[in-house]
Amino acid sequence: MLKTVVMKFGGSSVADTDKILRVAQRVVASKKKGNHVVVVVSAPGDMTDDLLQMAEKITRLPSERELDMLLSTGEQVSIALLSMAIHSLSVDAVSLTGPQAGIHADANHTRARITKILPSKIQEELSKGKVVIVAGFQGINPNQDITTLGRGGSDLTAVALAAALRASSCEIYTDVTGVYTTDPRVALKARKLSRISYDEMLEMAGAGSQVMQARSIEVAKKFDVELQVRSTFSEEEGTWVVKEVKRMEEVVVSGIAFDKNQAKLSIVEVQDSPGVAAKIFGALAQSRINVDMIIQSAARDRANSISFTVARTDLKKAVPLLQKVSRELGAKGIVCEEKVAKVAIVGVGMRSHPGVAAQMFQTLADGKINIEMISTSEIKVACVIKESNCDRAVRLLHRSFGLDYDSKKKS
Amino acid sequence: MLKTVVMKFGGSSVADTDKILRVAQRVVASKKKGNHVVVVVSAPGDMTDDLLQMAEKITRLPSERELDMLLSTGEQVSIALLSMAIHSLSVDAVSLTGPQAGIHADANHTRARITKILPSKIQEELSKGKVVIVAGFQGINPNQDITTLGRGGSDLTAVALAAALRASSCEIYTDVTGVYTTDPRVALKARKLSRISYDEMLEMAGAGSQVMQARSIEVAKKFDVELQVRSTFSEEEGTWVVKEVKRMEEVVVSGIAFDKNQAKLSIVEVQDSPGVAAKIFGALAQSRINVDMIIQSAARDRANSISFTVARTDLKKAVPLLQKVSRELGAKGIVCEEKVAKVAIVGVGMRSHPGVAAQMFQTLADGKINIEMISTSEIKVACVIKESNCDRAVRLLHRSFGLDYDSKKKS
Numbered sequence: 074m075l076k077t078v079v080m081k082f083g084g085s086s087v088a089d090t091d092k093i094l095r096v097a098q099r100v101v102a103s104k105k106k107g108n109h110v111v112v113v114v115s116a117p118g119d120m121t122d123d124l125l126q127m128a129e130k131i132t133r134l135p136s137e138r139e140l141d142m143l144l145s146t147g148e149q150v151s152i153a154l155l156s157m158a159i160h161s162l163s164v165d166a167v168s169l170t171g172p173q174a175g176i177h178a179d180a181n182h183t184r185a186r187i188t189k190i191l192p193s194k195i196q197e198e199l200s201k202g203k204v205v206i207v208a209g210f211q212g213i214n215p216n217q218d219i220t221t222l223g224r225g226g227s228d229l230t231a232v233a234l235a236a237a238l239r240a241s242s243c244e245i246y247t248d249v250t251g252v253y254t255t256d257p258r259v260a261l262k263a264r265k266l267s268r269i270s271y272d273e274m275l276e277m278a279g280a281g282s283q284v285m286q287a288r289s290i291e292v293a294k295k296f297d298v299e300l301q302v303r304s305t306f307s308e309e310e311g312t313w314v315v316k317e318v319k320r321m322e323e324v325v326v327s328g329i330a331f332d333k334n335q336a337k338l339s340i341v342e343v344q345d346s347p348g349v350a351a352k353i354f355g356a357l358a359q360s361r362i363n364v365d366m367i368i369q370s371a372a373r374d375r376a377n378s379i380s381f382t383v384a385r386t387d388l389k390k391a392v393p394l395l396q397k398v399s400r401e402l403g404a405k406g407i408v409c410e411e412k413v414a415k416v417a418i419v420g421v422g423m424r425s426h427p428g429v430a431a432q433m434f435q436t437l438a439d440g441k442i443n444i445e446m447i448s449t450s451e452i453k454v455a456c457v458i459k460e461s462n463c464d465r466a467v468r469l470l471h472r473s474f475g476l477d478y479d480s481k482k483k484s
Numbered sequence: 485m486l487k488t489v490v491m492k493f494g495g496s497s498v499a500d501t502d503k504i505l506r507v508a509q510r511v512v513a514s515k516k517k518g519n520h521v522v523v524v525v526s527a528p529g530d531m532t533d534d535l536l537q538m539a540e541k542i543t544r545l546p547s548e549r550e551l552d553m554l555l556s557t558g559e560q561v562s563i564a565l566l567s568m569a570i571h572s573l574s575v576d577a578v579s580l581t582g583p584q585a586g587i588h589a590d591a592n593h594t595r596a597r598i599t600k601i602l603p604s605k606i607q608e609e610l611s612k613g614k615v616v617i618v619a620g621f622q623g624i625n626p627n628q629d630i631t632t633l634g635r636g637g638s639d640l641t642a643v644a645l646a647a648a649l650r651a652s653s654c655e656i657y658t659d660v661t662g663v664y665t666t667d668p669r670v671a672l673k674a675r676k677l678s679r680i681s682y683d684e685m686l687e688m689a690g691a692g693s694q695v696m697q698a699r700s701i702e703v704a705k706k707f708d709v710e711l712q713v714r715s716t717f718s719e720e721e722g723t724w725v726v727k728e729v730k731r732m733e734e735v736v737v738s739g740i741a742f743d744k745n746q747a748k749l750s751i752v753e754v755q756d757s758p759g760v761a762a763k764i765f766g767a768l769a770q771s772r773i774n775v776d777m778i779i780q781s782a783a784r785d786r787a788n789s790i791s792f793t794v795a796r797t798d799l800k801k802a803v804p805l806l807q808k809v810s811r812e813l814g815a816k817g818i819v820c821e822e823k824v825a826k827v828a829i830v831g832v833g834m835r836s837h838p839g840v841a842a843q844m845f846q847t848l849a850d851g852k853i854n855i856e857m858i859s860t861s862e863i864k865v866a867c868v869i870k871e872s873n874c875d876r877a878v879r880l881l882h883r884s885f886g887l888d889y890d891s892k893k894k895s
Contacts, residue, residue: 090541124561130501131565132572139571142579143564146557150535153554154542160550161543168553173628194628217584217605 077109077199077240081209081231085248086305087151088118090158096305097158099246100204104164109199111238113209113231114155116147137182141211141221145171148208148227156206166204169194171211172219176230178212184223187212187230190237207234225286232289236296243298245285246305251312252277252284254476255329260468262477266327268313273327273419276453280417281332290314325422325429326474329467332415333460335365336388337445338395339380342405349402353379356398362387365415366448366457380446382457385411413445414463417455418470430454436473442466488520488610488651492620492642496659497716498562499529501569507716508569510657511615515575520610522649524620524642525566527558548593552622552632556582559619559638567617577615580605582622583630587641589623595634598623598641601648618645636697643700647707654709656696657716662723663688663695665887666740671879673888677738679724684738684830687864691828692743701725736833736840737885740878743826744871746776747799748856749806750791753816760813764790767809773798776826777859777868791857793868796822824856825874828866829881841865847884853877 080100087093096114104110124143128135135143152168159166171178175191198205209227214220222229228245235243250265252274257263269277271294278287284302293300293314303311343349350369357364362383370378383391388411395407423429430447433454437444442465446457458466471477491511498504507525515521535554539546546554563579570577582589586602609616620638625631633640639656646654661676663685668674680688682705689698695713704711704725714722754760761780768775773794781789794802803820810818834840844865848855853876857868869877882888 090538093542127501127561127565128568131504131568135568136571139564139567139579142567142581143561146560146564149557149560150538150554153550153557154538156550156553157539157542157546160547168550170553170630219581 075107075109077111077238078103079111079113079231079235079238079240079243080246081113081227081244082115082246082305083227083248084115084118084121086246087114087155090154092305093151093154093158094161096246097155097162099305100155100159101162101164104204110204111195111199111234111240112155112204112206113227113234114148114151114206115209115227116144117151117154120147120150138218141182141219144221145208145211145219148210152206152208159204159206164204165202166206167198168206168208169198170208171230172213174205174207174234176207176212176233178214178220178222180214180216180218180220182218182220185212185214185220187222187233190233192234192237195234195238225289228285228289229292232293232296232298232300235298236292240298243293243300244311245300245302247284247302248304248306249284250304250307250309251302252282252314252328254327255467255471256331259331259464260329260471262471264476264478266312267310268315269327270317270421271314272452273421274314276417276419276450277328277330280330280419280453280455281334281415282328282330324420324475325426326418326420326476327422328419329470329474329476330417330419331463331467333463334385335382335413335415335457335460336385337380337382337410337413337457338391339378339408340395340399340402340404341378341408342376343379343399343402344404345377349377350379352402353395353398356394357383357391360390360394362391362394366446366455368446382413382415382446412460413457414460415455415457416463416466416470417453418474419453421452423452423454432473433470436469437466440465440469486518486520488522488649489514490522490524490642490646490649490651490654491657492524492638492655493526493657493716494638494659495526495529495532497657498525498566501565503716504562504565504569505572507657508566508573510716511566511570512573512575515615521615522606522610522645522651523566523615523617524638524645525559525562525617526620526638527555528562528565531558531561549629552593552630555632556619556622556630559621563617563619570615570617575615576613577617578609579617579619580609581619582641583624585616585618585645587618587623587644589625589631589633591625591627591629591631593629593631596623596625596631598633598644601644603645603648606645606649636700639696639700640703643704643707643709643711646709647703651709654704654711655722656711656713658695658713659715659717660695661715661718661720662713663693663725663739665738666878666882667742670742670875671740671882673882675887675889677723678721679726680738681728681832682725683863684832685725687828687830687861688739688741691741691830691864691866692745692826693739693741735831735886736837737829737831737887738833739830740881740885740887741828741830742874742878744874745796746793746824746826746868746871747796748791748793748821748824748868749799749802750789750819751806751810751813751815752789752819753787754790754810754813755815756788760788761790763813764806764809767805768794768802771801771805773802773805777857777866779857793824793826793857823871824868825871826866826868827874827877827881828864829885830864832863834863834865843884844881847880848877851876851880
């Protein structure tokens with residue numbers, strides 16, 4: 074039986090017809106190696122944004138069902154054009170929308186979850202020797218409506234298809250050559266990792282790395298789908314995302330992630346009684362504001378301060394909501410710090426190396442960078458600092474944990 | 485039971501978000517009269533052309549299946565945006581793609597025929613009080629692929645839906661206020677008709693009138709769907725297209741149609757033997773070149789001339805084909821006249837009025853306009869003339885048959 078390979082190309086890879094033709098060449102090269110090839114594509118370049126703008130011109134609050142009807146056309150344009158481009162290279166190909174490809178999702182428009190994949194149509198076309206091109210980001214719900222899968226939806230389509238088809242690998246093509254120890258635009262000495270574990274990749278995504286959304290990494294981990302993140306426009310080997318990374322030399326920290334789209338909010342002197350946190354975070358959740366780190370300061374006279382971070386883009390929505398909750402709870406008031414950033418060190422090596430967090434705090438202290446909040450997991454330490462210190466903190470930590478390119482360490 | 489009204493809006497009516505909002509207002513007004521409203525829309529403005537251009541940049545001969553996958557996104561954008569616009573006016577609406585609306589078509593990509601309509605989903609949504617917005621021009625074929633219905637496809641969708649839903653009327657909204665006795669840009673004294681019969685409308689379409697394609701008029705006639713052609717941007721009553729037009733005063737000619745996209749081709753001195761015409765027109769048909777008028781001149785020494793007209797846009801394809809056929813048949817050669825036009829008078833009154841053709845020929849003769857070819861039907865006389873004479877011929881015939889606005893005739 075032939076190997077099945079899933080190749081996923083993002084919007085920047087299919088932004089214009091020239092790029093689509095280059096993608097077609099890559100696909101054909103993989104097909105000619107004797108693989109069954111399934112390709113997942115996103116909407117071309119800015120098309121999704123253009124469509125959203127049209128919708129916003131019509132109404133401030135478009136229906137989510139109709140938004141999905143609108144946005145799903147973007148990927149449909151990509152699959153048709155890519156199929157034509159592959160035909161022009163004399164290889165047979167067929168495009169399938171999410172619904173045609175058997176991607177079933179739940180009824181949560183604009184952020185649906187994949188419920189099941191029935192890949193019989195894909196398998197039928199593969200067995201005819203065709204390259205199968207599937208529209209990412211979309212599926213069909215129980216009401217036979219088109220739904221979209223939310224941010225990172227095309228990655229999710231690719232990973233879920235790779236799992237359903239028991240593909241030998243899932244290649245995520247993007248405009249960078251792989252996963253780096255940190256963003257090379259911030260730290261020139263950032264190195265590309267040849268391998269990274271699902272868990273590390275998940276923590277990196279959670280801490281602000283833009284390479285892949287956490288959802289698709291979770292699915293890849295759950296179904297043991299080996300991912301390769303690599304560049305559309307270079308032959309260079311990318312980064313493998315795998316179950317376990319066995320390294321010759323134990324590396325404690327694999328990467329430094331950061332997120333500048335952060336703001337910190339505090340409710341000051343709020344009553345320390347049961348249900349207070351539920352009230353605050355319930356209100357935020359109802360308005361779909363994601364809360365990241367939460368710190369409750371030590372009780373003093375039965376009154377607490379509760380601080381937490383939100384995406385800075387959610388701040389406008391969060392402040393009036395929180396003021397209302399603050400009044401209702403009889404708290405002293407709220408404090409808002411708009412320009413903070415989160416910096417995190419991530420690495421499975423932490424499990425067996427004590428003192429990693431201490432080294433991080435010391436490095437920041439040596440750099441005179443004040444830490445405002447701390448959160449940890451088994452393989453991650455994250456700190457909230459002033460945004461103005463973020464880039465410097467990343468570079469200091471990158472050097473301190475031996476990740477700089479000239480330190481000759483191999484990952 | 486509520487009356488069901490089908491409203492169809494062409495691409496120019498939904499070319500931008502402002503226009504879409506105006507269309508929404510018209511739809512809501514009709515809904516508020518207490519009708520069940522089904523809306524059919526085309527792709528916005530130039531979107532179909534833009535998509536075609538992208539396809540052409542990728543390959544000169546795009547797969548027709550993929551072309552349908554690509555082009556069908558245009559209507560999908562329109563239905564989603566229009567549905568949002570109707571929501572913004574506080575009326576419930578739901579958009580359906582052609583496949584979702586139950587429009588089944590055959591497997592001829594880019595020019596499919598509707599095979600059946602299963603409108604249960606539409607009826608279900610109507611019964612919930614929703615305006616149902618259907619993507620024109622598209623359907624699903626037996627292979628579960630998206631197909632498109634070819635030129636005038638959205639009109640066809642509207643008429644076929646009106647028939648399937650037993651709608652009380654089908655309103656075709658366009659950028660003109662109705663069907664005119666002839667093109668007002670050519671004859672200033674053209675009048676809008678309040679009523680016209682299917683047969684006349686069919687002949688007008690066949691003779692070059694751009695208002696509606698013959699296919700949808702045929703379906704309307706077959707299923708007795710009363711059409712009204714009217715303007716999107718004016719409240720003015722349009723033109724009704726109906727089974728039979730009863731007029732107080734018998735009008736012989738209802739309209740003058742013309743078509744300037746015509747060219748004349750002749751094969752000179754070709755052998756007069758069985759199968760010659762089949763050979764010539766078979767070759768053209770294979771290359772999908774439509775032939776309009778055909779004239780075979782009287783045999784002389786067992787050699788004929790065969791002349792016919794084609795769309796001028798097909799000329800480049802037709803000439804080399806015909807040269808080949810001419811050589812194979814041992815004919816003397818071919819003659820091509822690029823710039824001819826067809827002018828036709830149309831009217832059911834002709835059936836009972838002899839001498840109408842003679843009046844047409846005399847009018848053209850008085851204007852020193854030479855007639856190169858003639859073709860007639862029961863309710864139409866068409867002449868091929870030099871293109872340079874076309875506008876003048878239209879005005880002369882318009883006056884001669886009493887259609888000029890100042891002649892006070894009512895249609």
